[in-house]
Amino acid sequence: MDLRRLRYFVAVAEARSLGKAAERLRMAQPPLSVQIRKLEAEIGAPLFRRGTRGMDLTEAGQALLARASEALALASDGAEAARAVAAGTRGRLSVGYMFVLANAMLPRLIPELRRSAPGVDLDFAELSASTREARLLDRSVTIALCMPGIHHPEVQVARIGAQPLVLATPIRSPLARLSSVPMARLHGRPLIALPPPEQDPASSAVAALLRRHQIVMPIAGRVETVHSAMSLVLAGEGLAIVPACAKLGAPQGIAFRPLRDATDSIDVTVCWRRDAHSPLIRTFLKCAEKAVARM
Amino acid sequence: MDLRRLRYFVAVAEARSLGKAAERLRMAQPPLSVQIRKLEAEIGAPLFRRGTRGMDLTEAGQALLARASEALALASDGAEAARAVAAGTRGRLSVGYMFVLANAMLPRLIPELRRSAPGVDLDFAELSASTREARLLDRSVTIALCMPGIHHPEVQVARIGAQPLVLATPIRSPLARLSSVPMARLHGRPLIALPPPEQDPASSAVAALLRRHQIVMPIAGRVETVHSAMSLVLAGEGLAIVPACAKLGAPQGIAFRPLRDATDSIDVTVCWRRDAHSPLIRTFLKCAEKAVARM
DNA sequence: TCAACCCATACGTTTTCGGTATGCCAATGG
DNA sequence: CCATTGGCATACCGAAAACGTATGGGTTGA
Numbered sequence: 269m270d271l272r273r274l275r276y277f278v279a280v281a282e283a284r285s286l287g288k289a290a291e292r293l294r295m296a297q298p299p300l301s302v303q304i305r306k307l308e309a310e311i312g313a314p315l316f317r318r319g320t321r322g323m324d325l326t327e328a329g330q331a332l333l334a335r336a337s338e339a340l341a342l343a344s345d346g347a348e349a350a351r352a353v354a355a356g357t358r359g360r361l362s363v364g365y366m367f368v369l370a371n372a373m374l375p376r377l378i379p380e381l382r383r384s385a386p387g388v389d390l391d392f393a394e395l396s397a398s399t400r401e402a403r404l405l406d407r408s409v410t411i412a413l414c415m416p417g418i419h420h421p422e423v424q425v426a427r428i429g430a431q432p433l434v435l436a437t438p439i440r441s442p443l444a445r446l447s448s449v450p451m452a453r454l455h456g457r458p459l460i461a462l463p464p465p466e467q468d469p470a471s472s473a474v475a476a477l478l479r480r481h482q483i484v485m486p487i488a489g490r491v492e493t494v495h496s497a498m499s500l501v502l503a504g505e506g507l508a509i510v511p512a513c514a515k516l517g518a519p520q521g522i523a524f525r526p527l528r529d530a531t532d533s534i535d536v537t538v539c540w541r542r543d544a545h546s547p548l549i550r551t552f553l554k555c556a557e558k559a560v561a562r563m
Numbered sequence: 564m565d566l567r568r569l570r571y572f573v574a575v576a577e578a579r580s581l582g583k584a585a586e587r588l589r590m591a592q593p594p595l596s597v598q599i600r601k602l603e604a605e606i607g608a609p610l611f612r613r614g615t616r617g618m619d620l621t622e623a624g625q626a627l628l629a630r631a632s633e634a635l636a637l638a639s640d641g642a643e644a645a646r647a648v649a650a651g652t653r654g655r656l657s658v659g660y661m662f663v664l665a666n667a668m669l670p671r672l673i674p675e676l677r678r679s680a681p682g683v684d685l686d687f688a689e690l691s692a693s694t695r696e697a698r699l700l701d702r703s704v705t706i707a708l709c710m711p712g713i714h715h716p717e718v719q720v721a722r723i724g725a726q727p728l729v730l731a732t733p734i735r736s737p738l739a740r741l742s743s744v745p746m747a748r749l750h751g752r753p754l755i756a757l758p759p760p761e762q763d764p765a766s767s768a769v770a771a772l773l774r775r776h777q778i779v780m781p782i783a784g785r786v787e788t789v790h791s792a793m794s795l796v797l798a799g800e801g802l803a804i805v806p807a808c809a810k811l812g813a814p815q816g817i818a819f820r821p822l823r824d825a826t827d828s829i830d831v832t833v834c835w836r837r838d839a840h841s842p843l844i845r846t847f848l849k850c851a852e853k854a855v856a857r858m
Numbered sequence: 859t860c861a862a863c864c865c866a867t868a869c870g871t872t873t874t875c876g877g878t879a880t881g882c883c884a885a886t887g888g
Numbered sequence: 889c890c891a892t893t894g895g896c897a898t899a900c901c902g903a904a905a906a907c908g909t910a911t912g913g914g915t916t917g918a
Contacts, residue, residue, distance in 0.1 A: 298910095302867090303906080314649075319864095320864075327654055328648040358626070618896085
């Protein structure tokens, strides 16, 4: 059963004539006649009644016609779909992001994506650092938005920007009076920390910063997300050192101040499985870069 | 876009290996490799990721796979359906019958048809003689069950049996006392008649019978169906001359008596358009003959 | 009766397909 | 470290299928 034969068959059925169909198919009439007869031989029954005024479908032909045109449509639709997926204009993209980035990035990123890849099903999920890694590896998310990234041989990391580390302090604290806070002023003050580096690599940037300036801050609490850290800072439990984008969406009553003498920043990255590299990821990267540039 | 290529594609996608798929397709591996590459060239994008351990679908390949296997299924289903229709084991059969035949034939005919052609959609409609002819010609019914038939160049008529003409009389009439009624006894008595011959050829058989025996019966009423005639006979409006099968389903209070010296009968026929002759009609004919034989 | 129309058949040419032989690459194992 | 193995790709050849041209036969309508 050849798709070309079916195409010929449908053309003849619609034209109700070999000659007309041959013209539409840009071929001569005799080979078309032969192909139709071969199809009939394959089916084992006549599909047309040959009259003196053309060809007319038999009941068997009508039964075939319905399926054949559907099959043709499916085949060309399949080709089109494959092309669209390959071009990155169709498909599904499941993104795991971290909460801090949500307010700063998503309002820019999502419209950008819808414009660049209109046929793509988008699926965003806020996930913790360890969950992002696990879901990326088991392929239940295609892309992870991270700070600073996922270390794994199967995972590719692309840096799309960086966020300076800033101090989050209650607005009534004396530190909030300063336009920027010298590192020395942090010594001995309680710190609200994220999970240790092996669980969340973001905290290693903070640890490195403190170590370099020989500042010791006792851990006053560990939280999963920057958002939770904000709550504890607001409650006066301690200070937090967070990426600047945490400003957006932070509760009232918290001040963010740059750290004087410290230009440390933390990378914003897009991570994906190396073996799932697709044009769609390219598209995503471009959109994400644009979104970060305006943060 | 060739169906063979799609078949190969699906096989490779399922086997996740050219070699395995080639074995299942009973062909050598190199030509299969060539066909897959040609398909990829046609689509314009790679459908597989070639690894050291076999072939893995890309996203584009997955998009194609779903449609391709559907298209394959549709094509082979279409061929199967066409074969079934040609063999008369599938299709639709719309039958227009006359009311008198319903009680005698349908209880035999329908089960017989369901047994002989299980995949066929049956559609029965009780239609008057003129409607049967019109619906047959405009193809809204496939078959008409008639007594005695439809005269038309496009219509083919097959006689499947005959019904003797009998007299229908009120059971309290003196005629009902006789085991058979001499024709002469009908002279001058009122007759409940069907529409004239140009509208319903059944009545011409009755007219011929009377003419041959030089019997004159005044028309006491004209009705569309034998069933209606029975009502008028019961009401004492007159007598009717009807096919013997009218006995079944006739109301109580009517006696049916053979006509002595008259062996006239009326043909039971199956009628269909010549250009719609199909194996299904053959099947129908066989079933109808069986059903009539047992009437 | 002739012309026009439409489908079928015949035959030669070209395209495409499948098989065999072989090459390349990576992973594996001694 | 080299050899072997497994898997896909390439090259070439013979076979099959499809297409085009030429032509035949039947029916319709002027």
